[in-house]
Amino acid sequence: MTPAEWTRPEQVVEALRRKWTSGRYLAAAAGGHPFEPIGMPLKGPTAADALHHYEQALAWAQSWAPDRHPHLRIQTKKIGGRSGTSSHTIAGRVWIDSRQDLWTLLCVTAQVDRFHALHDQTAHDAPDLAQWMASHPMKVLTHAAAWHQLVRTVCWIRDHSPEQVYLREIDVPGVDTKFVETHKTILAELLDHALPEDRIDADAPKNDLAARYRFRTKPNYIRLRYLGASPLPFSELTVRAEELAGWSPGVRTVFVLENEITYLSLPPVPDAIAILGSGYAAALLRHLPWLDDVDLYYWGDIDTHGFAILDQVRGRFPHTTSLLMDRATLLAHKSHWGQEKTQARDGLTHLTPEEAHLDQDLRDGAYRPHLRLEQERIAITAVREALARHRE
Known part of the structure; x- marks a missing residue:
């Protein structure tokens, strides 16, 4: 063994610090478990090493002198003494005999005291959270500055009916939406622990606190405009989806589009409205049962995402055209082709054979890799001709 492989004091501290960082030492203390002395073997010089690397061996032995390590108990062993070689006593193992020695050795006494103070206060105010703290002490220390506010926030949420309030309405001193957003990861962990199962939507992501813990969420809005005569004093409306569900605009035809300018520039069509889908927000159409009774058209980009949205809409409304x-529209606008950055999922089940064939060609790069034709790049004359064919 070379001198470079002999265990140095700082390596022992580093090994202990890694275990401290994992939280195991503080968790054991918080859980009330008695301290068990920690022993660590040392790699040191052999008798041959002491003979051939005497100066290094002497320096290594001195580095482990007991007076240099008041918080370690050093267990020695003998090397040499056979075949005429000299006998030497060196450090063979070190022990940490108490938690206080461990805290001092790692210079974490202030952090330990801080944790215990937070734990004691939480045990008084929210005993169930104190149990969580004992298992996750390092997360508590990471959020120590805001801990009392976090506990009060969790208690407030636990004590109020979320269906009647927005996250904005949490009434805790020093807590606002920015605080909640900044601390949403730790709040999710605490709420998962503190709330009953019926208060948690396990299918909602943890970073969406409103959805996961059943708060009121921002309403979904649907924007529509009349392409013919409007029965209202407005040609265009933006309405909450749940309210629009119970009110029919009184038309025979509905066009769903993704691009705003295209939506705004559609020419007149009698007895029709246009709905702005805005990408996958077309999923909001499922809230509108009266779409079952109209001629429904979907117009999106000619790319894999466009066909994925079409598939989604037709999954709810099979009569969608x-x-x-x-393919004819795609090939007629070759000079306007663009590139789709990432392709949507495949396995679509609600496309016509012609649509499915074109979608597969786009995925395979039959004309060009990642080809797309955005709807706003289609000539307005082609749009007028398509609408004229519809009227006919």
């Missing part, structure tokens, strides 16, 4: 999402 695609508009300007065909």
